[in-house]
Amino acid sequence: MEQDFTLDKSSNEWFYEKNGERIGAISEAEMQELIQSGILSSDTVVWKKGLTNWKKLEQTELKQYIDDSVPPPLTGQHINNTVVWFLAFAPILGLMLEYFVAGVLSGGNVELAAYKVQEGYYFLITIALNIVLSIMDANRLEKAGISTEKFKGMVWLVPVYLFQRAKALNQNFAYFIVWIVCFILMLY
Template sequence: MNQVQWFYDDSGSRVGPVTESEIKGLLKVSKIGHGTLVWRTGMTDWIRVESSELITELATTPPPLSRDRVSDLWVWLLALSPVIWLAIDASVLNAGIVVSWLITIALCALDINKLRSAGYQAPAIWWSFVVPGYLYLRSKNLKSSYAPLIVWVLINVALVVMSR
């Protein structure tokens, strides 16, 4: 018997096909959840998972925690991370780039883990290479303030102005 093949949205990327049992597994481990867009053959358009027949799987998964219960520690450290450049000496620029890059990835990974454990769909880890995109998607997914993104941009603008 052929299982239904599903596709789902992962931060703007179409993922699939996955079997129905695989997508149910993703729901159980909170890789996807409330608000995730899904599609299968026979559907005219993408719909939220809670509007599909997969809603029965969501019944066993609680909704995401309220927004005010999710810690913003990692996202604020990420927003402030460009300040690291003030401590980098020109003689160790290459090492500084690597350290800054590793810190950014670590902060994104910690934030993603926190968001998923709270029941939210987090941006994919590859967004750590495009920090403004990560910060934008995070704010959009949580329907929260864009303040971390604005702070990150302002710090980077200040660093460019100071380097002149």
């Protein structure tokens, strides 16, 4: 009787999570390529037959493919939060900018400028300021090695972005709360 000594192919097939979706099954060689190209990081959750649950890539034998010469991301306490604090006050700063632009464009007529701001003629200035500051902050986080993949698309929804950012960096929610308060104050 001849025995088949081939390996169980399914035990070498990997799955990984991306944007809440399960991707796979792919070979270990393909996983190695994804890791070395930077598509998968040490924080990516992976699974293969034999694992009881999904694990971070760094907790599996795939860790050997992680380039140790690349430094780990900075922790939340080492991130420069200057831009995010400007973003926290962006609703008020945007309103001030709206008044300034309205004043310039109305030839210094304070009543006309106030009317145009109150009627929302220049509200896009505040929206643009919030979005630009969010994008700048997300770019700074990426330079610090932080994966912004899960919340970078939220730059259009600033309070969601701020909440997700604080959660991802294990920081308190102070800038999120400040933004909410400033937004409410801007409405009055």
